[in-house]
Amino acid sequence: EPEVTQTPSHQVTQMGQEVILRCVPISNHLYFYWYRQILGQKVEFLVSFYNNEISEKSEIFDDQFSVERPDGSNFTLKIRSTKLEDSAMYFCASSRGEMNTEAFFGQGTRLTVV
Template sequence: EPEVTQTPSHQVTQMGQEVILRCVPISNHLYFYWYRQILGQKVEFLVSFYNNEISEKSEIFDDQFSVERPDGSNFTLKIRSTKLEDSAMYFCASSEPPGPGEQYFGPGTRLTVT
């Protein structure tokens, strides 16, 4: 069964450093998403992406964040200058139709900022 994959599974970085989280969505999906979950809190929407551009973003997704689909398979989330409060589990998801119809989630990347 096709699945969304994410790398790395765990990343530790120092405050102020740039990090890139990588995702490989399901191959025939056209819509891509990032969510995050701070420990003990809700899973929160960050951004959705379609046709090589952001279709929607939350207030969390400020100028420190960016997304990119650098090739036909990867979808990345970049945090330009990490803060302690960026420590969280980051989930990538993809869907074939638009909207929340059925989003398939990856296993997540745990980001720890020290």
């Protein structure tokens, strides 16, 4: 069964460093998403991406964040200058985009900023 894959599973980075989280969505999906889950809290929407551009973003998704689909298969989330409060589990998801399809989630990348 096709699945969304994320790498790495765990990333430790120093405060102020740039980090790139990678995702390979399901191949025939058209919409891509990043969500964040701070430990013990709810899952929060960050950004949606369609047709090579951001279609929607939340207040959390400020100028420190960016997304791109560099090669038609990978979908990346970049955090330019990490802060301690960026420590969280980051989930990538994808969907076909039609009304009756669901979002499939990856297994997540745990980001720890020290």
